[in-house]
Amino acid sequence: MWNTILKSIGRHIQLTAEEVEYFTSLLTVRKLRKRQYLLQEGDVMRLETFVSKGCLRSYEIDAKGQEHIIQFSVEEWWVGDMYSFLTGTPSRLNIDCLEDTEVIQFSKDQLEELYVRVPKFERYFRLLVQNAYIASQNRILSIMTKPALERYHEFLQKYPTIEQRVPNHQIASFLGITPESLSRLRKQYASGKPLT
Amino acid sequence: MWNTILKSIGRHIQLTAEEVEYFTSLLTVRKLRKRQYLLQEGDVMRLETFVSKGCLRSYEIDAKGQEHIIQFSVEEWWVGDMYSFLTGTPSRLNIDCLEDTEVIQFSKDQLEELYVRVPKFERYFRLLVQNAYIASQNRILSIMTKPALERYHEFLQKYPTIEQRVPNHQIASFLGITPESLSRLRKQYASGKPLT
């Protein structure tokens, strides 16, 4: 039942049997259908959420009505809107499922209690956010310094599994370009155009 | 001596007198001149660093030799390359001073010891990184969804003090545009062009 999440946590901190017992007692499983929302713009993100199966996208809709995907989340990732979760304010993000998905969740209160009862989890989530922060800094640098073709290539290297699972226009949205542009880049790429 | 850093930490966690005592015993002050490096590409970031006075920039140099500023750090900010600090690998970043600067530092070992002796600091740094992560996600969205003029305007709103302190071409580098483009945007902006 909790294999995936325990394995994932076990990479950063070691839990005793009782701690595992206590931790898993907090967890709830939720199944979501493809296209179903986990969170809609205006909702408050109230649950910390771990993806045990499936794939979701987090995106913002801009003034012109266009979607901009800021993140894909697959198995073993945490997903959510950290700002909304922390502050209790309505989210600007939408999060929905690109496949039938299964998530594991617990509430903010439970998380706070967890921090008190098993302080190791402070460490776990610190490490987690640190990694997310590092990735996000790298992404900023990549957006600023590299042309779209190279970013597409990076994306393929970095998320080989996601590329198989989500349609190209979603990848375009993640890369910050239009589907038409991505289509043209793919043509160049296929025709063997070098990256530099 | 330690007013600034203690005040800054006090916004997130409360320390007892002994904890303050212990914490400050770890700290070292370092003074840097304008243009001096805090870190150069290839160095390993070994010290956690808090800016008590002055202003620094963190930037990467790309394949074409161009600088891309990923962050300005002023008073009361932490500065560094988290990836290099965590992994002990050489940094791709340069960090140098835009003004005469004073920083407060302590080592990774000391930080680990601090986590053990005063676990509240796990919490403190978790909160800190969470905020940094949120800011960095917002920046990604902003880069992807907004034209340069609007991003410039956002920058002015968000960092009114920095704008006074650093030359425009550095701001251009932070915004991910050329100095020439920024100059033209400023002209538009001054001539009252609306943002939308």
Next chain:
DNA sequence: CGAAAATTTGACATGACTCAACTGGAGTGG
């Protein structure tokens, strides 16, 4: 004061966008 750095301006190039049309599957319902 004078040199170096920063900023501005002009002319031109280019990558990416928009809009519109077309192609080819995937899925649905009769």
Next chain:
DNA sequence: CCACTCCAGTTGAGTCATGTCAAATTTTCG
């Protein structure tokens, strides 16, 4: 099982924002 629709993907033409390169001007600072 076929006809039909819908959606993703591709392609083309024209436009626009921003980049590049070079030069002129202004500011900064030793």
